[in-house]
Amino acid sequence: MTMRDVLKGWVERYFSDEEAVVLLVVLVLGFAAVIWLGKMLAPFFTALVIAFLLQGVVAWLERVGLPRLLSVLLVFLVFVGTLLALALIVMPLVWNQTVDLIQQIPSMLASVQLWLDELQARYPTLITPDQMQDWIATAGREITLLGQRALTLSLASLGNLLGLIIYLVLVPILVFFLLKDRETLTRFTLSLLPTKRTLMTRVWNEMDDQIANYVRGKVIEIFIVGIAAYVTFWFFGLQYSALLGLAVGLSVLVPYIGAAVATVPVAAVAGFQFGIGEEFAYVLVAYGVLQALDGNVLVPILFSEAVNLHPVSIILAVLFFGGIWGFWGVFFAIPLATLLKALVQAWPRSVAKRDQEAVPPGAGLQK
Incomplete structure (x- = not known):
């Protein structure tokens, strides 16, 4: 039996079923969409992930006895409130500490140099002055490159500020409708698939x-x-x-x-x-x-x-x-x-x- 016959038999065994072929096509198209259209559809994918996370809370509120629309509204308001808290409280604090850390890097390098001087004086045969200078020069170059990358990133972020604002507005809107119309969207997606979907199920x-x-x-x-x-x-x-x-x-x-x-x-x-x-x-x-x-x-x-x-x-x-x-x-x-x-x-x-x-x-x- 040749290799061609083996491959032919394997394909006929695992892909002779129409459902298996459909499942393969769905997976390939899904991965291709994420790879090639990921940046373009990033707001939708982000909203889809967030809606997936929040759906469990909505389902729990429904089991408690709240209507679905009220459950969606409550969960969405908590989500928006958390998002605002992160944007207005946490991120400015993190940004300020990041800027402060970058400003403290020269003094940190000076402390490292003093520590290396003490180490070299204590163990002159272990660390030579040339090795110490090479280490300090390498660290300085890496810090300089890091600062340049941070500056480039900051300037690029200023250029994309409008896109970021649109992103922050669009994602919550998509999250709301993905939660509110979940059943409708699910039925529409299932309607695109074959009626026989035992393997996919x-x-x-x-x-x-x-x-x-x-x-x-x-x-x-x-x-x-x-x-x-x-x-x-x-x-x-x-x-x-x-x-x-x-x-x-x-x-x-x-x-x-x-x-x-x-x-x-x-x-x-x-x-x-x-x-x-x-x-x-x-x-x-x-x-x-x-x-x-x-x-x-x-x-x-x-x-x-x-x-x-x-x-x-x-x-x-x-x-x-x-x-x-x-x-x-x-x-x-x-x-x-x-x-x-x-x-x-x-x-x-x-x-x-x-x-x-x-x-x-x-x-x-x-x-």
């Missing part, structure tokens, strides 16, 4: 609860970890506590790697402010306790219904989808990996079931 049922649990749980985890980190750093009097709290909160987007990466700025700021002493140790111990509580208490509670994926699969998904779609790729890396896992599990089962139904009763008993 099986795949959706296997991943719907897990993805909903993951996305909502991840947003809650970001808020809880970020606020807890900010309060912890503020309690110890650590500078740039809001900026560091935001960084620690967003670090949970990338499992395993994010916590390690977020440790670097926390340790650096604490080291520059307190020196290598007791207060520095207290900050790191408190940060370690926070990460331990997140990994061993908060994550099991929030993601108790999530699909169990191997750590290697999670890291590969983060690298792959993050490289394609940036922030949103990192955010949806685990849900997309869950989708692929559901496809791998449901598709062969559907083919096997179809083959069993095609075998006449008692055929396996004939000799």
Whole structure:
């Protein structure tokens, strides 16, 4: 049997069903739309994600007994209020601390140079003056490039200010209508699909609860970890506590790697402010306790219904989808990996079931 015959048999086995072909086409078109039209349709995709997050709260209010329209209005008002609080309170605070941090970088570099001088004087055979000067020059070049990138980003942001305003206005409007007309939009989408969609229904049922649990749980985890980190750093009097709290909160987007990466700025700021002493140790111990509580208490509670994926699969998904779609790729890396896992599990089962139904009763008993 040639390779051509093997491929032909595989295609006939897995794509002879019309529903399988339709599912493949839907997936390819969906990924293509996100890849090539992602920037153009970014407000819609953002609103779709937010509406997906808020739908669970709307459904809970409906179960309590509130009418759907009133539930949608209450949830939407809370969402708009949260958005305004972030825009008017949190973001200015983070921006001011970022500007302050950039202004303090020269003094930080001076402190590093003094520390290296002391280290070189104490261990002259370990670190030579030439090596120390090379390290300082490299750090200075990196800081200069970072400042240039920040200036370029700021100037580009000024040019896109009108687009940002339109984005902030358009997304809440889309969120409201996606929540209000959810059933109508769902019926319209289903009308575009074939009436026979057993495979698609099986795949959706296997991943719907897990993805909903993951996305909502991840947003809650970001808020809880970020606020807890900010309060912890503020309690110890650590500078740039809001900026560091935001960084620690967003670090949970990338499992395993994010916590390690977020440790670097926390340790650096604490080291520059307190020196290598007791207060520095207290900050790191408190940060370690926070990460331990997140990994061993908060994550099991929030993601108790999530699909169990191997750590290697999670890291590969983060690298792959993050490289394609940036922030949103990192955010949806685990849900997309869950989708692929559901496809791998449901598709062969559907083919096997179809083959069993095609075998006449008692055929396996004939000799």
